Amino acid sequence: MLDQTLDIKIERTENSRLSSVDFDNLPFGKVFSDHMLEMDFKDGKWQTPVIKPFGELNLHPATSAIHYGQSIFEGMKANKTESGEILMFRPDMNAKRFAESCERMCMPVLSEEMFVELVRKVVEVDKDWVPSKDGYALYIRPFMFATDDFIGIKPSDTYKFLIFTCPVGTYYADPVNVKIEEHYTRASYGGVGRAKTAGNYAASLFPARKGQQEGFHQLVWTDGVEHKYIEESGTMNIVFVIDGVVVTPSEDSDTILRGITKRSVVEIAQHWGIPVEERKVTVEEIITAIKEGRVQDAFGAGTAATIAPIAKIGFRDEVFELPAVETRELSEKIKNYLSDVKCGKIADEFNWCVKV
Ligand code: PLP
Ligand code: COI
Numbered sequence: 001m002l003d004q005t006l007d008i009k010i011e012r013t014e015n016s017r018l019s020s021v022d023f024d025n026l027p028f029g030k031v032f033s034d035h036m037l038e039m040d041f042k043d044g045k046w047q048t049p050v051i052k053p054f055g056e057l058n059l060h061p062a063t064s065a066i067h068y069g070q071s072i073f074e075g076m077k078a079n080k081t082e083s084g085e086i087l088m089f090r091p092d093m094n095a096k097r098f099a100e101s102c103e104r105m106c107m108p109v110l111s112e113e114m115f116v117e118l119v120r121k122v123v124e125v126d127k128d129w130v131p132s133k134d135g136y137a138l139y140i141r142p143f144m145f146a147t148d149d150f151i152g153i154k155p156s157d158t159y160k161f162l163i164f165t166c167p168v169g170t171y172y173a174d175p176v177n178v179k180i181e182e183h184y185t186r187a188s189y190g191g192v193g194r195a196k197t198a199g200n201y202a203a204s205l206f207p208a209r210k211g212q213q214e215g216f217h218q219l220v221w222t223d224g225v226e227h228k229y230i231e232e233s234g235t236m237n238i239v240f241v242i243d244g245v246v247v248t249p250s251e252d253s254d255t256i257l258r259g260i261t262k263r264s265v266v267e268i269a270q271h272w273g274i275p276v277e278e279r280k281v282t283v284e285e286i287i288t289a290i291k292e293g294r295v296q297d298a299f300g301a302g303t304a305a306t307i308a309p310i311a312k313i314g315f316r317d318e319v320f321e322l323p324a325v326e327t328r329e330l331s332e333k334i335k336n337y338l339s340d341v342k343c344g345k346i347a348d349e350f351n352w353c354v355k356v
Contacts, residue, residue: 006049006114008037008121013053023131026169028304029139033129033165037122040147041108041159049118051125054164064156065145071198072101073143075303076260078123078165078356080130081344086123086356088140089342091116093260098142101195106155107144115142116354122163123356131167135339139168139304145198171235171304172217175325178233178300179216179314180283181207185224186231186255193231193255204234216314218300222283223255230281231255236302237262238310240281241330242289244296250278261301261338267350268334283315290320298322299331307335 013034021031032054039049065071076094078086095115102109110118119140123130130138142163146156184207187193192200204219211219220238223229230249232238237259239248246269251258269276289295290313300308309325340346341353 006117008118009048009050010125011050011052012125015053018128021129021167023136023167024133026131026133026136026167028168028171029166031167033126033138033167035122035125036162036164037118039118039161041161042157046108046110046114046161049161051122057160057162059147060149062149062151063146064148064150065198067151068146068153069197069199069202070105070107070146070156071143072098072105072107072145072196073141073198074098074101074196076119076140076142077137077303077342078130078140079137079342079344080132083344085344086127086130086138087342087344087353088116088119088123088356090260090264090352091119091354093263094119094142097196097258097260098144101197102144104192104195105197107146107159110144110161118142118161119163120354120356122165126165127356129165129167135306136167136169137342139166141165168304171302171306172308175309175311176217176300177215177312177314177319178218178220178310179211179214180230181211181219181221182227182283182316183207184219185227186221186234188224189253189255191255193253194251194257196257201234208234211314214314216312220313223253228282228284230283230286232257232259233300236300236305236308239265239297239299239301239331240286240289240295241297242286243294244275246274246276246330247281248276248278249281259301261303261306264338264350264352265301265307265334268337269330271349274330286313287315287320290322296323297328297331299328307331307338 095112148156221231298310
């Protein structure tokens with residue numbers, strides 16, 4: 001729809017890799033579609049976006065993003081309906097969050113219309129890469145980084161915005177075991193935790209590896225001041241069902257990523273008349289509720305992770321088993337609802353999907 005004003009140059013590949021991909025056995029994030037979009041920001045404005053064969057980037061060694069981390073990204077998905085239509089899930093939300101990340105990281109903001117249209121176009125060009133198998137999707141990775149070749153700390157004057165896509169299978173094949181982290185901090189008040197910026201993930205690697213060495217897939221981050229409040233997990237927001245109430249850390253704090261999957265979970269639960277509490281959640285109340293057998297469900301919510309049941313929670317020297325995954329009625333129902341909406345199998349009551 002923006003094509004008249006937004007001129008997109010398209011160079012199609014002559015060597016599609018499509019036939020070499022096993023669409024019944026897709027890993028997560030290792031298979032890349034034929035094309036990518038690249039758009040430069042220079043002289044104070046965005047240059048013509050180009051969709052071209054997926055390939056390497058040629059970068060100056062002083063590229064400032066590599067040294068100082070002015071780099072942000074998004075993660076979103078598109079699915080195929082039974083009739084072959086392609087649906088993007090809530091791309092406007094990713095556009096808004098991307099714009100917020102741009103602001104926080106001193107990067108030029110892309111309008112919501114432009115972001116969504118560029119994503120739509122990339123998906124359209126590689127529409128044959130959208131998997132149709134249940135639970136699979138086309139993962140879309142828009143990202144932007146600073147490209148000034150300059151040794152000094154200042155916001156870059158030039159940037160690259162890119163989008164590539166990956167047909168993907170599941171991110172977590174099994175229910176996850178998480179450990180409540182009380183020493184390391186993902187994000188501090190006034191920091192960049194709410195932005196989807198590269199450094200947040202770099203900073204989490206060392207503590208996450210320690211957790212993995214202790215047998216946990218992921219950490220549950222707590223607040224950086226007292227380590228008293230639950231924030232989120234490494235790749236997903238976190239949701240509990242306690243005494244029939246959906247309880248999840250509120251996003252008022254600027255330390256938590258405002259997840260689109262979590263927002264959808266909250267909206268679905270409210271729509272179904274299930275009580276939802278978005279508020280500060282203490283570690284203590286969760287551990288007490290688990291001990292008292294009042295936690296019926298706990299799951300992560302994220303684009304890559306989808307709805308990921310949490311099997312065990314480690315806290316200090318103890319590991320708490322949560323109810324058997326087969327008994328998790330609510331998260332199972334929400335997971336199926338979300339997946340059916342995304343694939344056009346049921347009515348899109350919230351108007352979340354955007355046709356490509
Ligand atoms: N929290 C973190 C740190 C994440 O990386 C993600 C994934 O994007 C999420 C939460 C979930 O956000 P969303 O549901 O928008 O994918
Ligand atoms: C996502 O769910 O899109 C994420 O960004 C999580 C991870 C793959 C970094």
